[in-house]
Amino acid sequence: MVRIEAIAAPISLGLGLALFATGFVSQVVSVLASSHADGGPLVWLPGGILLAVLMSVAPSRWVPCVIGIVFGVALAASLPDGSIVQNGTPLVLTLALIPLGAHGMRALCADTSPMRTFRNLAGFVGLFVIALPIASSAAELTINPNGIREQDFESAMHFALADALGYLLFAPMWFRPRARWSTLRRMFVPDSWPALAALASLATIWFLWNTFGALQHVRPLLLLAPIPVVVFTALRARVAGAYALVVLIAIVAILLSREGRGPFVESDASLTALSFMSWILGAGVASWLLAVLIEQRVHTRRALAHSSREVRELSERLIDAQEQERSRIARDQHDLAGRLLEAQEQERSRIARDLHDDVNQRLASVSIELSAIRRGVDAQSRADLGHLQDELIALSEDVRHISHNLHPSMLRETGLDAALALLCNTQRHRNGPSIELHVMPDADNLPAAISLCLYRASQEALGNAIRHGRARNIAVTVGVLDRHDPV
Numbered sequence: 001m002v003r004i005e006a007i008a009a010p011i012s013l014g015l016g017l018a019l020f021a022t023g024f025v026s027q028v029v030s031v032l033a034s035s036h037a038d039g040g041p042l043v044w045l046p047g048g049i050l051l052a053v054l055m056s057v058a059p060s061r062w063v064p065c066v067i068g069i070v071f072g073v074a075l076a077a078s079l080p081d082g083s084i085v086q087n088g089t090p091l092v093l094t095l096a097l098i099p100l101g102a103h104g105m106r107a108l109c110a111d112t113s114p115m116r117t118f119r120n121l122a123g124f125v126g127l128f129v130i131a132l133p134i135a136s137s138a139a140e141l142t143i144n145p146n147g148i149r150e151q152d153f154e155s156a157m158h159f160a161l162a163d164a165l166g167y168l169l170f171a172p173m174w175f176r177p178r179a180r181w182s183t184l185r186r187m188f189v190p191d192s193w194p195a196l197a198a199l200a201s202l203a204t205i206w207f208l209w210n211t212f213g214a215l216q217h218v219r220p221l222l223l224l225a226p227i228p229v230v231v232f233t234a235l236r237a238r239v240a241g242a243y244a245l246v247v248l249i250a251i252v253a254i255l256l257s258r259e260g261r262g263p264f265v266e267s268d269a270s271l272t273a274l275s276f277m278s279w280i281l282g283a284g285v286a287s288w289l290l291a292v293l294i295e296q297r298v299h300t301r302r303a304l305a306h307s308s309r310e311v312r313e314l315s316e317r318l319i320d321a322q323e324q325e326r327s328r329i330a331r332d333q334h335d336l337a338g339r340l341l342e343a344q345e346q347e348r349s350r351i352a353r354d355l356h357d358d359v360n361q362r363l364a365s366v367s368i369e370l371s372a373i374r375r376g377v378d379a380q381s382r383a384d385l386g387h388l389q390d391e392l393i394a395l396s397e398d399v400r401h402i403s404h405n406l407h408p409s410m411l412r413e414t415g416l417d418a419a420l421a422l423l424c425n426t427q428r429h430r431n432g433p434s435i436e437l438h439v440m441p442d443a444d445n446l447p448a449a450i451s452l453c454l455y456r457a458s459q460e461a462l463g464n465a466i467r468h469g470r471a472r473n474i475a476v477t478v479g480v481l482d483r484h485d486p487v
Contacts, residue, residue: 015057016064022049023072030162031076042254042273044162046073047094048170051128054102062099070095094136094163101127121292125285128167133160154270161277168284169247198245201229206252213262222263223279230283234290242287250280338449345452355399363396401426416451416478420458424476427462433472435462440479454478 026045050069054062073095108123137156205225212218226249234242256262257276264276370389374382417439424435446454458476465471 012061012064015053015061016068019050019053019065019068020072022046023069024076025072027073027076028079030166042162042257042277043165043169043250044159045166045170047098047163048166048168050095050098051102051167052170054099055105059103059106062102066095066099093139094132097132097135101132117296118289118292121288124167124171124288129164129281129285132167133163136160136163154274158270158274158277161274161281165250165277165281165284168281168288169243169250171243171288198229198233198241201232202245202248202252205229205249206256209252209256209262213256213265219263226283230287231290234287234294242291246280246284246287249283253280341453355402360396360399363392363399367392367396401430416446416454419451419455420476420478423455423459423462427466433466433474435474435476438475438477440477442480446480 023046026049030043030045046069050065053065057065104127105120105123109120137160141153141156208222208225212222226245230242230245230249233245237244253262253264253276257264257272264272264279266272266275367389370385370392374385374389377385420437420439424437427433428435458478462474462476465474
């Protein structure tokens with residue numbers, strides 16, 4: 001904690017000294033920019049600079065900033081012809097009111113950009129373009145020791161407009177430097193033609209104002225000339241671009257007005273300044289309205305792009321989840337099919353053993369008993385018993401074939417080639433078709449599960465060809481086209 005305070009103290013002192021120098025220089029520049037000897041400047045810079053600094057730094061550093069700029073402006077105002085008012089009290093009051101306005105603006109903006117919404121812009125205009133300048137001007141009129149005169153109202157209006165114009169011109173300094181420079185770079189990257197077009201338009205405005213500014217019937221049109229350029233610049237560089245262009249137009253108007261040329265020149269220098277400041281103030285507010293509208297459009301576009309990206313990512317995640325679920329289901333189905341096939345083969349094996357070990361043995365036992373009975377009966381009965389014994393032997397043979405078909409033990413003992421050969425021979429002898437079998441060498445060394453599947457497929461295919469196709473010539477070929485794709 002002590003270390004943090006030790007670091008923060010020099011920073012606050014440095015800010016105070018920087019604001020002291022800035023206040024002095026900005027007050028001198030404001031006076032030098034004055035268009036007439038008896039009044040204030042066309043724009044009062046210290047107030048706008050202090051507001052921009054207070055909106056950019058932490059509130060804990062506001063005190064040295066305010067003190068520094070107050071002393072800087074007071075020092076400049078003590079020089080000959082340096083004060084912008086007859087006494088310094090309204091000036092100090094204005095600088096003292098700026099922190100209150102900055103605090104209110106921070107509370108209004110909350111976590112949004114100061115110029116992001118129309119509500120923020122309305123708060124800025126209400127506080128710093130209307131309320132604070134009016135309060136400062138009223139203080140100047142009230143505190144005037146000579147009483148209120150008619151020319152004092154003109155002076156107060158002059159000071160109010162200069163004060164409001166200073167706040168308006170420095171408002172973009174609230175934004176982060178990176179954001180300001182990134183928007184200005186849009187005027188030059190990837191090409192520089194927008195910036196060149198804006199500068200050419202500015203030169204054209206200078207020429208038109210300088211050449212035709214004295215013509216009363218052309219002045220309204222000349223005052224509208226900067227609008228297309230401001231709109232174009234705001235679209236390309238948003239708030240920072242509009243700010244830079246308004247400042248350049250203001251400089252052009254100041255230089256022409258000081259030389260007695262341009263559309264703002266009136267019969268009196270004070271009226272010329274009021275005319276110029278009123279137009280710049282209105283153009284600045286209109287530019288900020290346009291800039292806020294563009295900022296909202298950009299923000300909406302970014303939000304839509306972000307939402308679209310989130311929807312796309314969510315869709316991709318859903319597709320991945322679906323693919324994973326399908327793969328899982330396919331694996332489960334494959335495993336289930338394998339377990340079902342294994343259970344089926346186990347049941348077939350059990351039935352085949354029962355038929356071979358139990359039923360077939362009992363039939364053989366009955367056949368032996370019939371042989372014993374035949375020896376003790378007459379010839380006619382012996383013939384009948386012999387026929388019965390033959391039928392019993394045929395039945396035993398059929399049971400043996402059924403047992404073999406249910407579970408081919410030869411497949412496990414001698415391999416796929418021998419098991420398929422026995423199957424083909426059995427079908428050939430029982431049903432009579434011509435069956436040719438060709439088993440490639442690499443198909444006889446397959447895993448037991450694959451060999452069993454191939455055997456069952458061959459068994460079913462032969463049965464279908466004989467029973468349903470009534471085929472008389474059948475060719476069975478088993479081979480491996482690829483190590484993982486037996487055919």
